[in-house]
Amino acid sequence: MRKYTPKDNVQAKSYYTDRYWVAPRVPREAVEAGTHFADVVEAMKAFAKESYIEVGQLVIHIDAAENFDAIKTLKEQCGYSQCSEQSAVDYLAKDGEFELFWQLLNIKEAKRVRIVCRLKEGEAIESIVPLFNSANFAEREMFDMFGIKVNNHPFLKRILMPDDWEGHPLLKTYPLHGDEFASWYEVDKIFGKEYRDIIGPENRDPARIDRYDTKRFSRVGYEVPFGADISEGEKEQPIEYSETLLVDYNKKAGKQLDQRK
Amino acid sequence: MQQPNKLTPFFENLNFERDDNTMVINFGPQHPSAHGQLRLVLELDGEQVVKAYPDIGYLHRGIEKMAENMTYNEFLPTTDRLDYIASTSNNYAYALAVEKLLGIEAPRRAQVIRTMLLEVNRVISHLFFIATHALDVGAMSVFLYAFREREFGMDLMEDYCGARLTHSAVRIGGVPLDLPEGWVENMVAWCDKVDKEVKNTYEALLTENRIWRMRLEDVGVISAEDALNWGCTGIMLRGSGVEYDIRKEEPYELYSELDFDVPVSDRCDSYGRYRLYMEEIHQSTRILRQLVQMYKESDPQLMAHAPQYISATKEEIMTQNYALMQHFVLVTQGMRPPKGEVYVPTESPKGELGFYIKSEGEPYAYRLKCRAPSFFHTGLLQDILVGTYIADVVTIIGSTNIVFGEVDR
Structure with a gap:
């Protein structure tokens, strides 16, 4: 029987698991009264669902719908004048949610706050570009990598991947080596989909190396004459590619992605 | 779509036919002043x-995706490929985030060596x-002089770790090697x-x-205001009159003990x-000189003692059974950090380089x-x-000191 691999998370997993081992947690400290963070917590009281200090930085959990107001309060009342980073974590397999975070910096106090919220799959988040321009690129990257839509973003478009890409690479359902669409991207684009059969998977990979080809590749360690046959009668083995997942990203039912199977 | 003929030849990079009399040009991605692979689409009115x-x-190589599929130690050499001008600053930022x-x-000596490497990398960067910026603006000879000194700096890195560009000179928990003999004197x-x-x-x-x-x-x-709003850090921020250096304000490593402006x-x-x-080059050499004495006073231990996460020294692995078992588990399975999330900023030569790591207690980072x-x-460029005029575009790109290994990741 073939080994079962979960389809909702295809990232590398440890081969060894101890069912009795419980991972410890990075200590979360309570906010002490009288500190700068206590003032922040006080100002953010209307939004904060939970707040604690983790590795020297204040973490505030908020509701996804209130992200703009919460960050606006933080900027205007607490002096957090820079949004260092903004991105998401994929928890779709476990909770059906994304975890979004905003990393903010107060230049005067040299303190950092992380705003965290959970966003259900398919929901959109409000853009904070009116508050911080640095979120412009960061939100585009989040959209590109996770497919999270951002409302009222001035120019929500893919940023790192090509515009005509299918799928969102940082989702846990997206395999490291790319999916069906990714492996045929260049062929589809340059020659058209019908050329998949003509080119075939063995010629798809431009970095492919033929072990027996002595015309274009030299041997390391033992040199052979140009064009010599070194296969010793052995048949050439086609390179095996890892089985790619047939994920229908556009949710078009009935669309068969892999024509070859 | 352009209709090429003798009078209007086809230019791949240009589009003249616009209603509002502006011209659109493609600057890059194969432009020598684009500092790597920047494609800048400029709409020009005359020269403006x-x-x-x-x-x-x-x-884009999907480095964050790779991080989710590699154990923590496996991923460290990949960080070299972020800011490849000063690799050690990336290695260090990542190692520090995992250590946090x-x-x-x-240990103390590892800290001294790391700070030395960081500052050598800062000077190299x-x-x-200055070499590439001067070349972009048109001063050829500065490029030749500055690359000469940079070569000597890379020789120092080569003497330490054997690599000139992709160093991987830092490990999670310390450094792998002590400084070779005569290195400190060469460095001074x-x-x-x-x-x-x-x-x-x-x-x-100049x-x-x-x-x-x-x-x-x-x-x-x-x-x-713009610099803060657009997320500028490092010299881009200090060049706009905001005094914020992470080495001073949120000191890591030995920076709190060092005297620098x-x-x-x-x-x-x-x-x-x-x-x-x-x-900053002068300040970095000032820091490097102070570190010489600190190095001499430090104990020879190089890696932190945390058997759950970090292998013992080679000598112990070769002589003690338990250290060997531990090493075997750490190499084959990878370390399992506690559950939690951490964001650690460091002052890289380009600005604030931070790593956010979300761990679920597995040997693979859940999200990096x-x-x-x-x-x-780069985002700031659109503003x-x-x-500005087309002639200043190259100056401004050069002045932001962007490196595409870390823009695209």
Whole structure:
């Protein structure tokens, strides 16, 4: 029987698991009264669902719908004048949610706050570009990598991947080596989909190396004459590619992605 | 679509036929001044930029995706490929983030060596900046001089770790090797040489040079408010009059014990930033000289003692059974940090380089986000290029000191 691999998370997993081992947690400290963070917590009281200090930085959990107001309060009342980073974590397999975070910096106090919220799959988040321009690129990257839509973003478009890409690479359902669409991207684009059969998977990979080809590749360690046959009668083995997942990203039912199977 | 004929030939990079009499040009991605793979779509009215659209992603290798599929130690050499001008600063930022997650601290000597490597890398990166920036603006000879000193700096890195560009010179929990014999003396000699050359050659060639000043002064002006708003860090922020250096404000490693100044310029233009780069080289050599004494006073331990996460020294592995077992488990399975999330900022030569790591207690990071300074500095281009002239575009790109390894990741 073939080994079962979960389809909702295809990232590398440890081969060894101890069912009795419980991972410890990075200590979360309570906010002490009288500190700068206590003032922040006080100002953010209307939004904060939970707040604690983790590795020297204040973490505030908020509701996804209130992200703009919460960050606006933080900027205007607490002096957090820079949004260092903004991105998401994929928890779709476990909770059906994304975890979004905003990393903010107060230049005067040299303190950092992380705003965290959970966003259900398919929901959109409000853009904070009116508050911080640095979120412009960061939100585009989040959209590109996770497919999270951002409302009222001035120019929500893919940023790192090509515009005509299918799928969102940082989702846990997206395999490291790319999916069906990714492996045929260049062929589809340059020659058209019908050329998949003509080119075939063995010629798809431009970095492919033929072990027996002595015309274009030299041997390391033992040199052979140009064009010599070194296969010793052995048949050439086609390179095996890892089985790619047939994920229908556009949710078009009935669309068969892999024509070859 | 263009209809090419004899009178209007087809130019791949240009589009003349626009209703509003503007011209759209593609700057890059294969432009020598694009600092890698920047494609900048510029809409020009005459020679003035009306609209600028930085298009990135030509060097995207999915490093954050790779981080989710590699154990923590496996991923470390990949960080070399972020800011490949100063690799150790990436290795260090990543190692520090993992150490914070694990709750361990590198031993004193490792800290001294790491700080030394960081500062050597900072000087190398700044020399690279001045070389390429001067070349972009048109000063060829500075490029030759600055690359000479950078070569010597890379020789130092080669003497330490064997690699010139992709160092991987830092490990999670410390450093793998002690400094080789004579390294400290070579380093001090190099510092003297760099100080002398920067002062007598580069600054003498450029600082009061009439052409250099005309090309740089009041070009690429970023107000302090804009710099903060667009997420500028490092010299881009200090060049706009905001005094914020993570080494001073949120000290890591030995920076709290070291005596150095943070130069700030309120000129807000490319010339001010150029002056800051020059001054930071002097400050870095000043730090390096102070570290020599600290190195001599430190104990020889190089890796932190945390058997759950970090292998023992080679000697112990070869002689003690338990250390060997531990090493075997750590190599085959990888370390399992506690559950939690951490964001650790460091001051890389380009600005704030931070790693956000979300751990679920597995040997693979659940999510790793690299906060690259150049990514945000590239975003800023769409704002500051508007209204400037096409001749200044190259100066401004050079002045932001972006590196595409970390923009595209």
